[in-house]
Structure formats: structure tokens, C-alpha cells
Amino acid sequence: MGALDLDDLRELKDDFATELRRRNRSKITIDGYLMRIGYFVDYLIENELPTLAPEVTRDHVGSFIESLLTRPNKRSGKPLSPEYARSNYRALQQFFKYLAAEGIIASDPFDKMTLPDAPENLTAVPPDEALRALLAECAGTDFEALRDTAIIRMFTDTGCRAGELAGLDIPDLDFAENTAMVIGKGRRPRTAPFGDKTRVALRKYLRARAKHPKAKNDETALWLGRQGRMTDHGLRQMLERRTTAAGIDHIHPHQFRHWFAHTWLANGGQEQDLMMLAGWRSRQMLDRYGKSVADERAKAAHRRARLGDKL
Structure with a gap:
């Protein structure tokens, strides 16, 4: 040609x-x-x-x-x-x-066109017992067990996207504050806090990582696989393998994000704080995440309020 x-x-x-x-x-x-x-x-x-x-x-x-x-x-x-x-x-x-x-075309063919309609597909939020089974499947002291446990705990504890986790370097972790500095959409950085169990999992993994054959080739990448730094595709492959071994429905990375949002709100977390933690600029995202179990949160809130019992 x-x-x-x-x-x-x-x-x-x-x-x-x-x-x-x-x-x-x-x-x-x-x-x-x-x-x-x-x-x-x-x-x-x-x-x-x-x-x-x-x-x-x-x-x-x-x-x-x-x-x-x-x-x-x-x-x-x-x-x-x-x-x-x-x-x-x-x-x-x-x-x-x-x-x-740029003046390359005189008129935009998308003028007066509309986005195709699509039925709303609600993302399933993994039940807690499925996540516990997934962590149980990763139990062990070998390198992959320690790595996969740390990855899954980071997914659930921070609500980060797969690409955000895959892009982490060791210096992005701050164990004095228990936080990770991630780069979100639009190349916007934000701080993702994590809890004590995730901290312990990360520290155990880092000790194993120091002995990994690829550690000398890539001194900064947090997650290492057989070829070096794990990509977001590698994280997805790991989850597919682990969920199959655990005998549970496949969990893709974004489902952890939905679980994070749902669990945060179900435990009384503030919506504004959730937006900061998740890296959202629009409140519309609050409606999308965890929406499939929003009725569960509403019923739980009603039980806590006990409105009828006040009369």
C-alpha cells in the first residue's frame, strides 16, 4: 500500500x-x-x-x-x-x-446524533463470604500466595482500579501513614489509605519480593510476576485463576471497587469521603457503584432508624 x-x-x-x-x-x-x-x-x-x-x-x-x-x-x-x-x-x-x-472537516457527522440507548446493567457486588473464600485460596507462605493475598487485600481495602494497582511502585507505599499514592484517571494522583491487615500482607509480600529473581531487574515495581512487573492484564489473569480454584464465581477487578463503595456506605461512611477515596469528580458515580445492593443498604438503614418504634 x-x-x-x-x-x-x-x-x-x-x-x-x-x-x-x-x-x-x-x-x-x-x-x-x-x-x-x-x-x-x-x-x-x-x-x-x-x-x-x-x-x-x-x-x-x-x-x-x-x-x-x-x-x-x-x-x-x-x-x-x-x-x-x-x-x-x-x-x-x-x-x-x-x-x-482542527478544520479538517467542515461539519461534524455527530451533530444531532444521539448515543445509542442501553439497558442499565448493574454490576454484581461480591458477597463477603466469596471474598473470604478467595483469601483462603491464597493462604500460604510461597511467593505467589503472599503476593496474591496482598493484591486482593489492596483491591478490597482501597477500591483502586486494576490499572492503578498495577502501576504502583514500592516508593508509592507509605507505611508510616498506611497509604499508597496511586495515579488515577486523567493522570490525577490521590492517596489511598489501607488498614492493618493489608499492611501486614504487604510487609510479608515485600520480604518475599526481595528474594524474587526479577527483583534485581525491576527494583521499583511493586507487583512482580514471572516476566517482571505485573500488568493490569496479569492481575485479571491471577483473579481468574484464583476464583476458579476457590470454586466461586469469577470476580473481575471492578467488582472489588463496587464492593468497596457498597461496604463504605453500608457502614455509614460519608459520600463526600467516598468520592475522595475513589477519585471521583462527579456525584453520578455514587449512583453507579454498589447500586445493585442499594436496596439492601436502604433496608438496613430503616432497621437502624426504627421509625415506627418511636411512636
Whole structure:
């Protein structure tokens, strides 16, 4: 294939990536945008539609989104989720907004388009007994047992995202304050406190880590695997392996975050404090996290209030 036209979406997506880096977006965020733009370009090529930005119309974008809402998943054969279509819509919307701002396109094809509807899928909050079973599965004194126990306790005690935990370095831990300095979305740092059991688990792991073969190659990465620093994908693989061995439903990292939010609120924690701890700027996030068991918290609050008994 020869050189692409400078107005071709395949060329422009790299310019968009440069703009995202200038805005200090994380690599995970940038890669996500580029992947979804790539899906759109593949769709245009497969259907013999134009890939030059000025020639892309609202109909082209609309037909792509419609294809996502009707296309079966290659693995399961089931239809792709509406939320998957929405994530592609949002990525392309930001891309074309950038193209319009740069004067590359005269009009934005997303003008007067609306985000596809999607039913609200509530994330299940893992029951306490499942988390205890998971910790029991990790019991032991070998390196992986100590590491996985520390990871799971950090997930439950801090409510951190997988990427935030994977990015931790040893100097980010402050054992005088029992806190970890994590880098959240938008490259925003925040302090994540943890309790005594997590502290003990971390200290035991760090003593084992000092003897790990990869410790000399990567002196700062907190979590080490066979190849060196563990990625967020490595954390997910560990959880899949451990939950299977524990005989419980698979728990993905974000479910720990939902458990953290639910448990905080159920124990009378203040919403404003939860926003600070979780790194949320919008109160809308309070409604999303732990919403699947919000009725449980409401009933517990009613039992504590004993309103009828006051008469």
C-alpha cells in the first residue's frame, strides 16, 4: 500500500493520538481510542466506503453503530452489548470533534446524533463470604500466595482500579501513614489509605519480593510476576485463576471497587469521603457503584432508624 492521503482517517488517528498525549491522557486511554477508530476504518474499507475524513457522513457513522448493535460476538455468538456500541460511539465522537476543531472537516457527522440507548446493567457486588473464600485460596507462605493475598487485600481495602494497582511502585507505599499514592484517571494522583491487615500482607509480600529473581531487574515495581512487573492484564489473569480454584464465581477487578463503595456506605461512611477515596469528580458515580445492593443498604438503614418504634 502506498502513502496515505493526509486526510485519511488512518493518518489522522495518529495525529489524534499526539493530541491526546499532549492532553496527558494515559496510554490505556489512547490505545482504547485508537482501537475503536481502527474498528470504524475496517468497517468502512470492508463496505467500500470512503476513509477520507471530509467524505465521511452521518449515515456512514450511523450504519457502523447499527452494525455493532446487530453483530454477534465471535466467541459466544451472542449479540454484542449495547454498551460496547456506546463505547465505540463515544470514541469516534471525540475523534471527529477533534477533526472539526482542527478544520479538517467542515461539519461534524455527530451533530444531532444521539448515543445509542442501553439497558442499565448493574454490576454484581461480591458477597463477603466469596471474598473470604478467595483469601483462603491464597493462604500460604510461597511467593505467589503472599503476593496474591496482598493484591486482593489492596483491591478490597482501597477500591483502586486494576490499572492503578498495577502501576504502583514500592516508593508509592507509605507505611508510616498506611497509604499508597496511586495515579488515577486523567493522570490525577490521590492517596489511598489501607488498614492493618493489608499492611501486614504487604510487609510479608515485600520480604518475599526481595528474594524474587526479577527483583534485581525491576527494583521499583511493586507487583512482580514471572516476566517482571505485573500488568493490569496479569492481575485479571491471577483473579481468574484464583476464583476458579476457590470454586466461586469469577470476580473481575471492578467488582472489588463496587464492593468497596457498597461496604463504605453500608457502614455509614460519608459520600463526600467516598468520592475522595475513589477519585471521583462527579456525584453520578455514587449512583453507579454498589447500586445493585442499594436496596439492601436502604433496608438496613430503616432497621437502624426504627421509625415506627418511636411512636
